[in-house]
């Protein structure tokens with residue numbers, strides 16, 4: 300199949316391109332290289348800012364000139380803290396970018412879309428595992444843009460779009476040298492960055508209602524996540540349903556303390572983490588229920604915490 304991958308020069312997007320090419324698909328990437336790196340990809344790159352005023356026209360031109368079997372839309376801003384500081388930028392880039400893409404897809408008769416959503420759509424859930432049909436109450440503008448994006452995909456079913464929203468949980472690890480996450484916004488890359496620069500990793504809160512008192516998250520290897528995208532494209536080829544949402548996680552959680560223990564093992568450094576205060580907006584536990592994605596897509600994560608931390612440390 301021929302796939303258009305927006306944000307394909309980014310951390311996750313470049314893994315999606317790699318996995319899609321391994322599965323025999325041809326990829327074209329649209330990216331404005333705001334956080335992406337051209338060096339991460341070998342396929343054709345169309346440099347377009349999807350949120351610019353002429354983006355719908357440019358994207359229509361591209362989609363009219365060649366037929367894509369499916370579009371995977373990852374291009375977005377992803378920093379929660381920054382989204383609180385400048386929400387307008389997030390609404391413009393994340394919602395505006397998707398609106399421009401949908402306009403172009405509608406105009407050119409492209410009807411298959413996989414959308415990068417996030418567990419941030421759930422906000423502060425109070426359950427052991429979150430299910431796709433559970434409440435969505437994002438607590439920051441970033442999470443809001445992802446939830447609105449999901450609604451936009453759902454509403455486009457009216458004109459014939461077949462869409463899948465993938466709600467990623469905590470994405471980490473690296474699939475190949477050169478593709479690592481350079482933004483370092485979540486625990487694993489942050490802790491690795493601290494260790495490498497001679498600092499000590501910090502645990503934000505050890506008084507949560509969890510077994511060891513630190514927060515629990517569902518860490519999914521970026522290579523597994525990339526494979527889920529390729530499976531979602533296949534699903535859209537055969538699915539009768541026009542719209543669906545899937546959690547992408549492992550279904551089991553690891554605490555901050557467990558992650559740092561794994562990092563001690565992999566790095567050979569016996570550091571003693573600093574115990575800091577809780578951060579606002581951190582749910583004690585955020586773990587995916589993965590029954591739906593297993594049943595409908597046949598997806599199951601292959602890599603566990605050890606492989607995630609090892610790949611993040613070594614690659």
Ligand SMILES: NC(=O)c1ccc[n+]([C@@H]2O[C@H](COP(=O)([O-])OP(=O)(O)OC[C@H]3O[C@@H](n4cnc5c(N)ncnc54)[C@H](O)[C@@H]3O)[C@@H](O)[C@H]2O)c1
Nearest residue numbers: 306308309310311330331332333334335349374375417470
């Ligand atoms: N990394 C995570 O843990 C995580 C978790 C949940 C969801 N997501 C979502 O996954 C997607 C990819 O995230 P990532 O971690 O690879 O981030 P990233 O910053 O590495 O990749 C984003 C890519 O999109 C491009 N981009 C941004 N704005 C653009 C625009 N207006 N026009 C064209 N290109 C644009 C960037 O240059 C970059 O290549 C995002 O939609 C993000 O919200 C990420």
